[in-house]
Amino acid sequence: MTSTAARDETDPGTFADVQSGAVITPLEGPLGCRISGINLAEPLSDDMVRSIREAFLAHRLVVFPDQELDEAALVRVSHVFGDPVVHHVGEYLDQEFPQIMRLSNNVVDGKALGAPNNGIYWHSDQIFREQPMLATLLYGVRTPVTSGGDTLFSDMHAAFDALPDELQQRLLPLKAVHSFVASYERNYVRARILSAQEKADNPDVVHPVVRTHPQTGRKSLFVDPDSVTRIQGLGEQESDELLTFLFAHIADDRFVYRHAWNQGDLAAWDNRCLMHCATGYDETSEIRLMFRTQTQGDRPF
Numbered sequence: 001m002t003s004t005a006a007r008d009e010t011d012p013g014t015f016a017d018v019q020s021g022a023v024i025t026p027l028e029g030p031l032g033c034r035i036s037g038i039n040l041a042e043p044l045s046d047d048m049v050r051s052i053r054e055a056f057l058a059h060r061l062v063v064f065p066d067q068e069l070d071e072a073a074l075v076r077v078s079h080v081f082g083d084p085v086v087h088h089v090g091e092y093l094d095q096e097f098p099q100i101m102r103l104s105n106n107v108v109d110g111k112a113l114g115a116p117n118n119g120i121y122w123h124s125d126q127i128f129r130e131q132p133m134l135a136t137l138l139y140g141v142r143t144p145v146t147s148g149g150d151t152l153f154s155d156m157h158a159a160f161d162a163l164p165d166e167l168q169q170r171l172l173p174l175k176a177v178h179s180f181v182a183s184y185e186r187n188y189v190r191a192r193i194l195s196a197q198e199k200a201d202n203p204d205v206v207h208p209v210v211r212t213h214p215q216t217g218r219k220s221l222f223v224d225p226d227s228v229t230r231i232q233g234l235g236e237q238e239s240d241e242l243l244t245f246l247f248a249h250i251a252d253d254r255f256v257y258r259h260a261w262n263q264g265d266l267a268a269w270d271n272r273c274l275m276h277c278a279t280g281y282d283e284t285s286e287i288r289l290m291f292r293t294q295t296q297g298d299r300p301f
Contacts, residue, residue: 028256082295123226148281
């Protein structure tokens with residue numbers, strides 16, 4: 001942290017930011033931190049914004065527990081991490097605040113309140129765009145009471161660093177083809193079917209297999225089983241074999257943190273260097289409602 005951050009002597013892993021009042025505690029796992037001492041429903045001081053941004057860059061995932069946020073507050077907080085964007089799947093967006101997508105299994109008057117099974121494959125949000133998302137914010141409005149509905153996060157910096165040098169060098173020049181259509185059909189199985197025009201309006205994009213973080217310069221894997229269809233320039237068998245290996249590798253427990261949601265949790269993560277996926281829960285007895293925003297990123301290199 002910066003010179004304003006003092007280590008809490010009662011917990012060697014905890015930092016108290018003197019100016020902002022934030023308490024920053026690493027999560028139990030290979031990535032992420034918890035930030036307490038901040039009420040996100042109130043306007044944030046410049047020092048608080050600075051502390052949050054520094055923690056986000058250092059830890060890649062930040063979790064704010066016990067928040068009480070309405071839609072306006074969530075959109076306001078999202079600006080800390082960039083410019084919020086409106087998602088391309090319009091039927092699950094909040095009418096007053098279209099930057100917010102609802103994720104839920106709840107049905108009201110015969111209509112799904114939100115996307116019911118979104119994000120069940122490892123992915124980086126909207127990786128199939130020319131400019132994928134920078135940050136994603138997910139707020140637990142209503143979370144399962146018993147168990148389930150956790151979110152897994154995997155550190156793609158660590159995943160790349162763990163590869164043998166020879167394989168790292170092999171991957172550096174490669175590019176992967178990402179398909180919006182493939183991702184949509186995997187995630188929105190209960191949504192409307194894409195028209196031929198919508199498919200044409202959302203062509204495949206190509207991104208490097210290994211991405212360089214624009215702020216830290218660190219390299220990370222940037223392929224996901226949600227949208228990648230092939231490695232450009234490789235034969236079908238070689239591409240399939242390499243992707244099968246990489247998809248298994250990014251799910252390795254060495255790189256993964258599992259977040260068990262509590263109502264009022266707000267999590268924000270860096271899509272440029274993390275993959276994430278949702279886990280199941282008993283949809284027959286539990287209601288889950290999450291609000292999600294995303295901020296605009298830049299073109300990977």
